[in-house]
Amino acid sequence: MPGWSERDIPDQSGRVAVVTGANSGLGYVVARELARKGARVVLACRSEVRGRAAAERVVEEVPGAVAEFARLDLGDLAVVRELAAAYPYDRLDLLVNNAGVMALPYGTTVDGFETQFGVNHLGHFALTGLLAPVLLATSGARVVNVSSGMHALANIDIDDLNSERRYRRWVAYARSKTANLLFTHELARRLAAQGVDLVAAAAHPGYAETNLQGAAPRMEGRRLMGRVMEIGNRVFAQSAETGALPLLYAATAPDVRPDSFTGPSFMMWRGTPGSSWRAPWTLNDVAGERLWAASERFTGVAYEALTG
Secondary structure, eight states: OTTOOGGGOOOOTTOEEEEETTTSHHHHHHHHHHHHTTOEEEEEESOHHHHHHHHHHHHHHSTTOEEEEEEOOTTOHHHHHHHHHHOOOSOOOEEEEOOOOOSOOSOBOTTSSBHHHIIIIIIHHHHHHHHHHHHHTSTTOEEEEEOOGGGGGOOOOTTOTTOOSOOOHHHHHHHHHHHHHHHHHHHHHHHHHHTOOOEEEEEOOSSBOOSHHHHHHHHHTOHHHHHHHHHHHHHHOBOHHHHTHHHHHHHHOTTOOTTOEEEEEETTTEEEEEEOOOOGGGGOHHHHHHHHHHHHHHHOOOOGGGOO
């Protein structure tokens, strides 16, 4: 793992990958590098204009690449179902659940869930479950859930998953990232119980320069905070190119273990991929089971092949 880079990605010829939030930042880099290694890449994005432009840019940057757009709004479960129903291939080797929002003012998704929990966790839980039949039918398939080192700020509150009692934006973000790790843990546990070779793993980019940090200030018109975030990105953050490496490692390296958590090797902040620390509550079987049950109830998506 030391010194691992995009040059070490194994050949992906003949494989199909879906990357959510791939129109910019980490998702775009992941999609481009997978395409560079021969994968057919589906860029699942909310904006059709930006998503199609990103797919075209992948083809421009990587001669011979096969990249296409699919519309995905993780805050609208009907759209999630539409993508899964229209998925055109008989195999899915890699699903990278990368898209997300961070520290937004309180809001709700189309289906009435707190936005960060709904988009970061429930949307991806539903997408993975709806695509599970084709994932399970593909030998050696992998699911990578993108979390954050900031998950350590807060455990989930199973009795208030939608932050209805009290909303604190950074706590809600941390809880959604804890949910990503608990989902990975419980999915890996269920796959192991069924003897399935589908690998569920997690990754995080450390502090990487993306559009994520400035989204909330732009939404609220807070120019000063937006400027602070911009300066912070410029001074402290590593590039999206480097931040994407742990995601690419988790997605492609042959030695990735189920329920592993890959991140930057230097203080979970920057550098080449390494095994990352995670809070003990993200490995709690009871919490994983309870979150899973609530997620199935909220989304109406049941993982029928992985019950028990």
